[in-house]
Amino acid sequence: MVRLEGVGLRYGGADGPTVLHDLSFFVPAGGFRWLLGRSGAGKTSLLRLLTLAVRPSFGKLEVLGTAIERCRRAELPPLRRRIGVIFQDFRLLPHLSAFDNVALPVRLAGRPEGQVRADVEEMLRFVSLSRRSGARPAELSGGEQQRVAIARAVISRPRLLLADEPTGNLDDAQATRLMQLLVELNRLGTTVVVATHSQALVARYPGRALVLAEGRLVRDGSPEDFVADLQAEWSRA
Amino acid sequence: MARSASRSLRPARADDLGLRRALSDRLLPLLVAAMIFLAALALAGTVAATGLARHWRMGAARLVTVQVPDPQAAAPGGGARGDSVARLLAHAPGVESARMLAGAEVAALLAPWLGADAGALALRLPAVFEVRVRAEMPGAPQRAAGLDAQLSAGLDAAAPGTLVEHNGAWLVHLTGLAASLTACAALALLVVAFIAAAVVALATRAGLAARRDAIEIVHGLGAADSVIAGQFSARITGMTFRGSLLGLVVALPVVVGLAQLSAPFQAGSFDLASPEALLASLPPELWAALAMLPLVACVIGWGTAQVTVRRWLGRLP
Numbered sequence: 001m002v003r004l005e006g007v008g009l010r011y012g013g014a015d016g017p018t019v020l021h022d023l024s025f026f027v028p029a030g031g032f033r034w035l036l037g038r039s040g041a042g043k044t045s046l047l048r049l050l051t052l053a054v055r056p057s058f059g060k061l062e063v064l065g066t067a068i069e070r071c072r073r074a075e076l077p078p079l080r081r082r083i084g085v086i087f088q089d090f091r092l093l094p095h096l097s098a099f100d101n102v103a104l105p106v107r108l109a110g111r112p113e114g115q116v117r118a119d120v121e122e123m124l125r126f127v128s129l130s131r132r133s134g135a136r137p138a139e140l141s142g143g144e145q146q147r148v149a150i151a152r153a154v155i156s157r158p159r160l161l162l163a164d165e166p167t168g169n170l171d172d173a174q175a176t177r178l179m180q181l182l183v184e185l186n187r188l189g190t191t192v193v194v195a196t197h198s199q200a201l202v203a204r205y206p207g208r209a210l211v212l213a214e215g216r217l218v219r220d221g222s223p224e225d226f227v228a229d230l231q232a233e234w235s236r237a
Numbered sequence: 238m239a240r241s242a243s244r245s246l247r248p249a250r251a252d253d254l255g256l257r258r259a260l261s262d263r264l265l266p267l268l269v270a271a272m273i274f275l276a277a278l279a280l281a282g283t284v285a286a287t288g289l290a291r292h293w294r295m296g297a298a299r300l301v302t303v304q305v306p307d308p309q310a311a312a313p314g315g316g317a318r319g320d321s322v323a324r325l326l327a328h329a330p331g332v333e334s335a336r337m338l339a340g341a342e343v344a345a346l347l348a349p350w351l352g353a354d355a356g357a358l359a360l361r362l363p364a365v366f367e368v369r370v371r372a373e374m375p376g377a378p379q380r381a382a383g384l385d386a387q388l389s390a391g392l393d394a395a396a397p398g399t400l401v402e403h404n405g406a407w408l409v410h411l412t413g414l415a416a417s418l419t420a421c422a423a424l425a426l427l428v429v430a431f432i433a434a435a436v437v438a439l440a441t442r443a444g445l446a447a448r449r450d451a452i453e454i455v456h457g458l459g460a461a462d463s464v465i466a467g468q469f470s471a472r473i474t475g476m477t478f479r480g481s482l483l484g485l486v487v488a489l490p491v492v493v494g495l496a497q498l499s500a501p502f503q504a505g506s507f508d509l510a511s512p513e514a515l516l517a518s519l520p521p522e523l524w525a526a527l528a529m530l531p532l533v534a535c536v537i538g539w540g541t542a543q544v545t546v547r548r549w550l551g552r553l554p
Contacts, residue, residue: 053457055554074461076554081459091454095255104253105458152458 001191002027002050002160007059009045009215019045020215023059027193029159032186034202034223035195037212043195044088046212047162050193051085052076064159081109084158084190086166090149092137098124098148099133105156123151126181128174142169150178154185161185163194167201179205253455254465256472259447265440265473266480269538272433273484273530274491276426280530281492283422284523290415293408299333301368303392304400308364318396319364325395329388331370338365363400430537437477437541441469445549456553466546470539477538481531492527493518 002025009020020042027033035043048054049061052068061068066079084105092101103120111119124130127147137145146169153161161182167175183205186192193210196202202209202223211219303326308319315321319337326335338346343365351358368388392399445452452465496518519527 051457052554073551073554077459077461079459080457083459085457091450091457093253093255093451093454095258095451096253100253104455107253108455108458108460108464 001029001031001062001064002193003060003062005060007049007056007061009049009054010057018057018215020049023217025210025217025220027191029191030186030189032183032192032207033194034207034209035193035212036202036209036219036223039197040214041212042215043212044164045215047085047164047193047195050160050162051083052080081105081156082159084153084156084161086146086149086153086161086163088164088168090137090145092145092148092152094137097134097136098129098140098144101137101148102151102155105152109156119155120151123155127151127177143171143174146170147174150181154181157185158190160191161193163192165196166194167196167198175201252468252472254448254451254468256444256448256468260440260444260469260472260476262476265436265476266483268436269433269477269480269534270484270487272429272436273481273534274488276429276530277485277488277492277527278495279422279425279429280526281495281519281523283419283426284520284526285495286415286418286422288520290412290419293411293415299370301370301388302402303335303366303368303388304402305364305366305392305396306398306400307361312396314395318399321395322364322366322392322399325391326366326368326388329391331387333369333371335366335368338367430533433534434537434541437473437538438545441473441542441545442549444469444472445546452550453553456550462547462550465550466543469546470542473542474535474539477534478531481534485527485530489527492523 004023004025007020007023008018010016010018023046035046037043045054049056050063052063055061056069059069064079064082066075071079093104096104099120102123103116106116106119107113121130121133124133127150129144129147129151132140132144135144137148140148146166150166153163163182166178166182170178179201182192182194206223208221209219209223210217303322305319305322308317308322310318312318312321323335323337326332329335340362343362346365347362351360389399389401392401455465
């Protein structure tokens, strides 16, 4: 569950630029939201807020039942372990193998090593990287790195899954498999927020959408309601 | 495939942050070794100064010399002056023993000035008593000084013109010097510990800078500060321990050599013919202190790394 009430984000202290203004929306537990908007609209900043990489400069932010603006710093790590993130730039650890990158969240959660092995092997099989488990990120293609990042994000079965352009480096077949995985996780109760530029993806998997423009929430509803506006805006982008 | 399989067998406690590369395996242990070398010398200095001071207090400081001119002349209370002084010394409080030196011993003492035939010269030599005060440490020199005042009064009455000379007065200064040396050595130890902590802090900060991205990723995945700080501390402590052992191995021959040089001043003997003799060449408290050095260095390394990393992580949300 995610709830924002008048949330804003300013980088670099009181005099820094404000990148998010007065955001208010609610995503219930088990909900699905597309996060749409042109480049620079604030999608990545909003995802940074939701991944707890930054705290809101003002307003109230609640993630998985925890009020972020009030909670102590020590309460955040367990909360982060319940959130899965697929980053646009993958953010893999370059000195670790694909296996160890995927294993990282479950090791941090203290899962026994024997169980870690079984879970990681299953995840790598799912993203078709069983044969590349020992390869480091530099030895993998962009698509393979993205699949490792996806496996790492979902291996701990997070309660909230955030994805920033998750299909950007995948071919159609892999993108379809990923979306099927996200839909399945969502069906099992995971709250999912996916930022994307892909009209095709949104059209293929209909769901509620949040549309950002210049750091403000301009739409919150079904894409069918404002598809014409979106197409016009994206064609200008 | 074999290569892939071996990589995936990495244990859970493995180096998630890549600190084996980020924290140099060479420079820090060498710097720690240098610090341990200096600390070992400072410790040896502390123990040596303390030992010398103890030796002086226990030995020379307890000696008082009494000279009685004209020992055969009549004393005011009757009898010879020398006998009168001997009786007085035998019952004086605080005196453990008093012995009148034989004529040959007095002549030997005068030999540097009067030659080997001093005893045969037509000189009226004084009677010389070697008095040993009781060992009531600490403060034997001061007690000897107090005894000197009492004796001087008593002896002056028993045999006017009797001289009392004790070693306590200058030994007070020597003991003060030894205490100053001990304090300086302790200060040197503190400075070495501070520099060691600074070196570890700098190395840790270099590691943090080199692994900033990795730390932010692991932090974002839910790693607690204790997990990240623990990985740094484990790496730093391992390197500190190796450096400590190296420093100790280099310092030990130097310390033993210095002990060999100082042995005559402490009325000791030195023989390294056997391991037992080597063990006995240094005081037990110095062996214990040297053995503690790697442990102390590891504690400093671990603690400094923890503080440095946690302070750095405090900037992250």
